[in-house]
Amino acid sequence: MTDIPCNQCPLRALPLFTLFSCWASRFKTLSDGRRQILNFLLPGDFIGVQQKMTEASAHGVEALSDVSLCTFQRDALWALHRAAPSIGFDITWLAAHEESLVDDNLLSVGRRSAEERIATLLILLFKRAAVVMPQGGVDGVPFPLTQQHIADGLGLSLVHTNKTLRKLERRGLHRIEGGRLYLRDTRALVRLADLYGDGKPSPRPLI
Amino acid sequence: MTDIPCNQCPLRALPLFTLFSCWASRFKTLSDGRRQILNFLLPGDFIGVQQKMTEASAHGVEALSDVSLCTFQRDALWALHRAAPSIGFDITWLAAHEESLVDDNLLSVGRRSAEERIATLLILLFKRAAVVMPQGGVDGVPFPLTQQHIADGLGLSLVHTNKTLRKLERRGLHRIEGGRLYLRDTRALVRLADLYGDGKPSPRPLI
DNA sequence: CGACAACTTGAGACGCTTCAAAAAGGGTGG
DNA sequence: CCACCCTTTTTGAAGCGTCTCAAGTTGTCG
Structure with missing residues (x-):
């Protein structure tokens, strides 16, 4: 350091x-x-x-x-x-x-299932990491996190994080390999993460 | 408004x-x-x-x-x-x-059990509400939250929030009544919340 | 090649969720 | 003052998602 x-x-x-x-x-x-x-x-x-x-x-x-x-x-x-x-x-x-x-x-952490949390995290981290990449991450972005980091970030256990990660990977949604993250089915990931669908106006809007 | x-x-x-x-x-x-x-x-x-x-x-x-x-x-x-x-x-x-x-x-939300989350929330909200109270909250503090608010704040279901709240209340840790919150066994609540024991230095301290 | 960290997988246990429904308040109008 | 409605609270019961325990595999580095 x-x-x-x-x-x-x-x-x-x-x-x-x-x-x-x-x-x-x-x-x-x-x-x-x-x-x-x-x-x-x-x-x-x-x-x-x-x-x-x-x-x-x-x-x-x-x-x-x-x-x-x-x-x-x-x-x-x-x-x-x-x-x-x-x-x-x-x-x-x-x-x-x-x-x-x-x-x-x-x-x-409060409201998404394990699958949804992981999809959300992968998309958001990918986006952030891709910003500084030459081609916007077509061949993946650097991804130095261990599964323990992901687990601690999402409020999950290490074991369950691993199983969920593998499940998504086997389904072809993403790939993590050689310290890089690749999104293979962004659409499916976004759907899982519910990243756009946010909604519902405030019952009593203040601002 | x-x-x-x-x-x-x-x-x-x-x-x-x-x-x-x-x-x-x-x-x-x-x-x-x-x-x-x-x-x-x-x-x-x-x-x-x-x-x-x-x-x-x-x-x-x-x-x-x-x-x-x-x-x-x-x-x-x-x-x-x-x-x-x-x-x-x-x-x-x-x-x-x-x-x-x-x-x-x-x-x-990420790492505490339901009991611990509720204990933590009650203590923290009580402290904040007591600041503006004349006697620091000896006869409770105003507490306008519904159990649904607490559930949504802690990432729990309404039902489980209710059951946990009642369990703590029956154990004599607190009381919520007439729109007021009373802490009856602050020590036990603090122990549950692990509010002091925070610890563990960073493995690789940066600052 | 040995040692240690990270990843993987299986199996059982438990905390929390969902579904369902009843009881208790709180406000409103007749 | 009672009847009604709607919100909030309460309780029971069953299901499942996630956790813990346990162990094996893979990868990395000296």
């Missing part, structure tokens, strides 16, 4: 703050070892405002392999907001964006 | 942006009606940056009873960041805080 001072981070629209050379995950654990991955971070992603980071060791970030990243202090964050409001605005936006990832995952 | 222009919102350290006269919830639904409440909003809470609000009706906010609130546009948000960086900073902080609520809930 390499730690790069903020002022040296070279990247993208918002170079100052974050990024990896590889994947990582935010997670929480219970005292008996049960572990829940909150969301995955891909190269180029923003590490959320980790204010609660130090509060307890309950909340962590784990690298799935070597990463390089930038960290910043709360004070520095405030200074930045004052000095460069537009970047501060971007940070707010990015924080909100990260939350939306967690929101999506909570919907999965 | 009353809609108050932002510049008139009277409240707290950060009067401009949010708040209710009552409770509400953020949720998502699947096309077949399955519903997951992401987090609950209590009086005084901030409504997150609802950028994705309009993206699809998949994401909603429901009032549990009449509420009054402030809304703001994305542009207004940007203008605010520029004009008042300190408030912009607070917004970032609040957005991150709301995310931490969702994180906590995701840990519950």
